[in-house]
Amino acid sequence: MIDQQIEIPTKDGHTTTFITHPERGGPFPVIIFYMDAPAIREELRDMARRLGTSGYYVMLPNMYYRSGVMELGPIPPDPEAPERKRMFGFMNSIDIPLVMEDTRALLAYADKQPAARADIVGTVGYCMSGRYAINAATHFQDRVKAAASVYGTHLATDQPDSPHLAASKTKAELYFACAETDIYAPREIIDRVKTGMKGSNNEVEIYPGTHHGFAFPKRPVYDRDAAERHWERLLALYRRNLS
Numbered sequence: 001m002i003d004q005q006i007e008i009p010t011k012d013g014h015t016t017t018f019i020t021h022p023e024r025g026g027p028f029p030v031i032i033f034y035m036d037a038p039a040i041r042e043e044l045r046d047m048a049r050r051l052g053t054s055g056y057y058v059m060l061p062n063m064y065y066r067s068g069v070m071e072l073g074p075i076p077p078d079p080e081a082p083e084r085k086r087m088f089g090f091m092n093s094i095d096i097p098l099v100m101e102d103t104r105a106l107l108a109y110a111d112k113q114p115a116a117r118a119d120i121v122g123t124v125g126y127c128m129s130g131r132y133a134i135n136a137a138t139h140f141q142d143r144v145k146a147a148a149s150v151y152g153t154h155l156a157t158d159q160p161d162s163p164h165l166a167a168s169k170t171k172a173e174l175y176f177a178c179a180e181t182d183i184y185a186p187r188e189i190i191d192r193v194k195t196g197m198k199g200s201n202n203e204v205e206i207y208p209g210t211h212h213g214f215a216f217p218k219r220p221v222y223d224r225d226a227a228e229r230h231w232e233r234l235l236a237l238y239r240r241n242l243s
Contacts (some may be wrong), residue, residue: 001052002115003045008061010105012098016070017106018045018060020052021115028057029120029242030110032103032136034129035063036216037091039072043218051124054235056242057116059106063099063129064090077220091128096161099132100139107143122146122238126215127184128153130176134163137172146241148175148234151212153184156192164196174202175237177230182212205233 002023007014018040021028033048040062052058062070067090075083110118121143125133130152137147138161147170149155149163155176156164166174174197178190194204207214207229211221215230 001049003049006109008105008109010065011101012066015065015102015105016040016062017109018048019058020045020049020060021057022052022055025055026057026115027113027117028055028115029117029122029238030107031056031058031122031124031238031242032106032133033058033060034099034123034125034132035060036127036129036213037087038075039064039087039090040070041072043216050231051234054238056122056238057110057113059110061102061106063094063102066098067093096131096135099129100135103132103136103140107140119143120145120242122148122242124148124150124234125152126150127213130155131163134166134174135161137174138166138169141170141172144170144172146173146175146237148177148237150177150215150230150234151179151182151185152176155185156189156196164193167197167200167202173237173241174200175233176202176204177215177233178204178206179210179212179214180206180208181210184212 004019048058048060110116123133123136130149133147137144207226210226213219213221214223215227
């Protein structure tokens with residue numbers, strides 16, 4: 001495997017992006033891995049590497065670069081902890097239009113890389129970024145063939161770019177992995193997503209007995225069986241669509 005950390009120019013500066021891909025057999029389909037709220041850390045780099053070993057050119061961008069930060073360090077569970085409040089501030093500093101601009105920059109960079117097939121793209125977003133992964137499929141319809149939201153938030157809003165409305169806006173296959181118990185994405189939100197996906201080949205799957213964050217090995221709520229199931233679903237999604 002080849003790992004790199006690259007400064008990719010964007011409309012608003014440069015996003016430090018971790019890139020990993022096999023050293024032989026390319027060019028490889030591109031996967032954009034959108035981070036969760038606690039930001040870039042080795043846990044996410046390891047997950048990116050796991051995707052890369054299956055034959056993909058994986059890009060993990062720092063989405064907080066406009067705020068001048070990348071790695072936030074440990075986030076205490078206490079909702080009143082200063083570190084957690086700071087994290088939410090960074091999370092609320094970005095939105096779908098900004099992230100789509102960054103996605104455009106990432107694809108422009110990938111276009112010039114011999115190891116990348118930037119015309120065949122998959123996306124995945126965890127937590128705050130589930131909506132970004134899905135929106136990438138509606139904004140870059142000629143490139144993004146598959147998109148996954150894993151315990152994503154803000155999945156059903158009153159805005160025209162709400163993820164639950166995405167089925168009619170893209171030909172990409174969409175997959176929503178949802179925790180059974182999730183204060184950030186309660187059942188009524190998931191039901192709206194299911195309704196929005198009816199009549200399409202997209203899937204909304206609830207993982208029994210899980211909580212928000214179940215796929216992250218370093219979280220207290222980590223569920224090994226559910227995490228492995230999410231990997232199986234994710235890789236199968238990409239195998240079907242990124243050929």
